[in-house]
Amino acid sequence: MAEDAAFGRVTTRSNDPGSNSPDTMAPLSPPNAAYKALVHHTRQTALLSSTLDLLGWDERTYMPPAGGPHRAEQSAFLAGLIHQRQTAPEVGAWLEELAESDLAADPYSDAGCNIARLRHDFEKQSRLPQRLVEELARAASLGEQVWQEARKSDDFSQFQPLLERTIALKREQAQAYGYEDSPYDPLLDDFEPGETTANITRVLAELRDRLAPLVAKIAESPRAPKQGILSREWPTAAQERFGKMAAGEVGFDFSAGRLDTTAHPFCGGGGPRDVRLTTRYQAHDFADAFFSTLHEAGHGLYEQGLPAEHFGLPIGEALSLGIHESQSRMWENLVGRSSAFWRHMLPKLRAEFPQAAGDLSAEAFYFAVNESRPSLIRTESDEATYNLHIIVRFELEQALLNGDLKGADLPEAWNQKYRDYLGVASPTDADGCLQDVHWSAGLLGYFPTYTLGNLYACQFMEQARRDLGDLDAQFESGEFGPLLDWLRTNVHAHGRRYTAGELVERVSGGPLSCEPLMRHLETKFGALYGF
C-alpha cells in the first residue's frame, strides 16, 4: 500500500504565537520590558517576512503556472500583515519608552543599534498614509505587467502613462517621508540607509569622467580574446555541477542552502540557515549561468554570514543593498573573474568539459570572461562598462523625480546619455529605456546601489589584500577561506550596526571613493588590452 497523505484539519497542532518566549533569546542586561517586547514582536514579524521570501522563491522556481493568482493573494495578505505589525502603535510606544533609556545610549551596542534602526524604520513607514502604501503597491504590481507588455511590443507609449504615474507617486512618497536637500534622498535611504544623493552624485560623476578614457583605450586596443569560447557547447548538466562545485569551494554552505533554476537569477530563502541561490543554464553560454551562480553565491555568503542568533533584528540583518552587492560583486568579479581563479579552476573546467575546454589555457579563458566592449544591455555588460549603465539610470531617475525630465522625453534622453557615455544607442526602446523592471516596480533610488556595491567591493578588497597578503596566490591554490573569514569578521558580523559609509570607513580607512575601483579596472584591463 502507498504511504499516507497529510490532509485534515488537525486542530491540536497549533501553537500560541505568544509562546515563543523572549526568555529564550540572547540575554539582555539590564532587562527592560519594553525592549524585550519590541524584540519579541520584531522577531515574530521576521517569521512572516521570511515566509513571504519563501513564497517568492517558490513562485520563481517550482510553483505550477496556474498557482499564480492564489500566490499573489497569499503574498499580498502576508505583506499587509507585516506592514501592520511594523507600524503597530505598540511599536511606537516601546520605541518612545526606550528613546531615553540606557539601552539606547550607545547606538553601536546590539540593543542600541536595534533600537535606533527600528525607530528609523518605524518613523519612516509611519509617515506614509495607508492610501499611499496601497497605491504604490497597486502601481508596482500593475507596473510589472504593463512593462512586460510594453517591452515585448517595443512600445514606450504603452509604458509612459504608468511611468508618469509612478514618478508622481514616488514624489508624493518622498514628500511624505520628508527631506532637506533632494526628494531623491529619502528614496535612496530605503535601499542605502544613511547615504545621501549629494555624496554619491559627487563620487559617481568622478567615476563617470574617469571611466570614459578607460573605455576609449579598451576600444582602441588591437587586442581581443579568442572569439567563440564562451558560446561553445557547454552541457548544462555539467554547468550545474561545475557551478555548484565552485559555489561550494568559495564557501557557500549547501547544508544551509540550495541552488535551483529560474528565469531571472536571484538569491532568496526562508531563514537564517536557509539561503537559496538560483541561476539559469543555456548550452551555448558558459558565462551567464556560471557568473550568476557566483554572484548569487556572494549574496548567499553574506546571508549565511549574518549573526543567526540575531535573525530578524537589525543587528542580524544585511546592512544595505550596496553592501549586499559588494559581496556578490566581490565573488563574481574580484574573485571569479580573476586570473588566479582560473589558474586554479582550469583543470576542473577541463575535467568537467573535456570537449569545450580541452584546448583552453587559463590565460585565454581569463581573457574570454573579461572581454570588454560598450553594449546596450546593462545585465550583459562587463566590469569596465557596467557602471556607466548605472550612471545613466541614476542621472535620469533623478531628473524624472525633480521634474527636469518629462516622461515623454525619456527615450531620447536615454539614447543621448548612452551615446555620450558609451558611444552606442539602441535602435529600439525595448533594448533601451524599457530594458529594466525597476522603474515599473516603483524602485527609484535602487540603481546606484549596484555601483556602490562595485565601489565598496574594491575598497574592501584593497584592505583585504593589505591584511591577508598575497590573495592571488591563495586563490590559485584554491584557498578562499581567508578572504571569506575576513569578510565574515569585517562585514557580515556587524549586521546593521554601522551605516554603509561608516563600515567602509572602519574597514578601509577612508570614505566612499572611486579610487580603488579605478585602480582595479585600470590595472586589470590595462594588462589585458595592453595599455
Added chain:
Amino acid sequence: MAEDAAFGRVTTRSNDPGSNSPDTMAPLSPPNAAYKALVHHTRQTALLSSTLDLLGWDERTYMPPAGGPHRAEQSAFLAGLIHQRQTAPEVGAWLEELAESDLAADPYSDAGCNIARLRHDFEKQSRLPQRLVEELARAASLGEQVWQEARKSDDFSQFQPLLERTIALKREQAQAYGYEDSPYDPLLDDFEPGETTANITRVLAELRDRLAPLVAKIAESPRAPKQGILSREWPTAAQERFGKMAAGEVGFDFSAGRLDTTAHPFCGGGGPRDVRLTTRYQAHDFADAFFSTLHEAGHGLYEQGLPAEHFGLPIGEALSLGIHESQSRMWENLVGRSSAFWRHMLPKLRAEFPQAAGDLSAEAFYFAVNESRPSLIRTESDEATYNLHIIVRFELEQALLNGDLKGADLPEAWNQKYRDYLGVASPTDADGCLQDVHWSAGLLGYFPTYTLGNLYACQFMEQARRDLGDLDAQFESGEFGPLLDWLRTNVHAHGRRYTAGELVERVSGGPLSCEPLMRHLETKFGALYGF
C-alpha cells in the same frame, strides 16, 4: 554581468490585508453584512493555512537540512495565527447573528453549509482551553522526535511515557470537546466529521470477521505470482517519467500541480490550483513509487476538483479524511491495481522499461502488483490484508483512550491482535506497535479513516459502474475521463455540503457498508488465487 538579487526592505510593496474586498467574491443573495464579514475573514485565514501547507511541502522536499529549526518557528507562529483567527470573538459574534438568519435556513445551500460547518468548527475549537492547545502541540512536536528515536533503537520503554502522556491529553481534549457515548467520538469527528464510534465499530467488526476467511483462503492457495518481477532493475528516471505519464493520463493537471521526491510520500500544496504530489524512487522496487504516485494523484484529483471559487470556505473544502482516502484508494487500487489498467499500460511499460518489462504479460504483471500475504507493516500490505492492520489500531486506540488498555501493555496487546487477525507477530516493537507516527503526533481517531476510504471507494465504484457502463473496457482503452467526471460531479463538487455518511447515501443509495469492499476483494482475489 550577472542578474540582480532580490533583497532589500522595499517598503512600498505591501498590501493592506483589509483591501481584499469581499465584493469581489461570489455574489450573495440576500446580502448580509455578518455573512460577508465571516466569509472574508475565513478566506483570509485560508490564505495563511495554504501558506502553512506550502511551508510543510517545502520542508519535506527542498528545504536544506539546516533550515529545520527556523521552519519550525515559522510554522508554529503561522499555526498560532490561524488558531487565533479561527477562534476570534468576532467569528462567534457573526455566527451568533447568522444562526437564525435566512442564510442559515437550508444547511445544504452554499451559505447554509458554510455557516453550519464554521459554527461546528468554531464551537469545537473554542471549547479547548489555550493551555491544552499548547500542551497538545508541544506533545505532538516532541512526540515525533521521541518516536523516531524509540523506533530506531527498537525501545518501547522510551516511547511509553510519551504515549501515556498523549493518551491523557487526548482524554482531556475529548472531555473539553464533550461527548455523549464515547470519548473517541469527538476525536474521530476531527477527521471524519459527523461519524460515530458506534457506527464504524459495527461496520469494522463485520469487516474484520469477513476478512479473516478471505485471507485464509488466499494463504491456502497454491497459486502465486511469478517471483521477483517488481524487484528487477527499474531505472528511477524512467519510473519518474512513467509515473508522471500515468498521473497525467488519469487526469491530474500538471499545469496546476507538480510531482516531486520526498522520504514519505504525501499530497500537499499551496492553493486551489497548486496541488503537489510527492513520491520516492528505488531502482529495485517498481510498486512503491508507482502506487504512491497514483495514490497521491487520487488525493490531488480531489483537491483539483474542489470548487476553486469557494476556496477557503467549507463548501470548497475536502469533506473528510475518509472521503479524501476514498479518492486516493480509488485511483491507486480500484483503477491502478485492476487488470484492465495493466492491459492498457503494458505497451507503455515495455517501452519505458525494455529490460525489466520486455518479457512480461499484462496478466503476470497484474498478479505481481496484487500479491497478497499477511505481513507486519501496514504501509507495505496489500488490498486484502490492509484493513486488518487498521482494525488492530482502531481497537487498540479505543482501549487506550477508555483506559481498558494500559500503555505498558500495548506491545503484547498489539502482537496478540496481529496473531489473531493476521496470523503474524513481529519480533520487534519497531516493526510492531512503534511502526506508525500517528499516536506520537497525537493523531487518535485518524486510523479508521483509512478503512473508511476503502469502504467508500468501493461503494462509489459500484455506483459508477452502474452509471457509466463497462468501466473496465474504458480503462483498457485508456479512457479515465468518464470516471473522473463522475467523481467530480458526485463527490468533488460538493465540498463539505454533506457529511460523509450523507454523501455515501446520496451517491450509492445506501449507508456505510462493507458489502461492496468484500464483493470487490472476493471477486478479485478469488480470480487471482483460484477460489
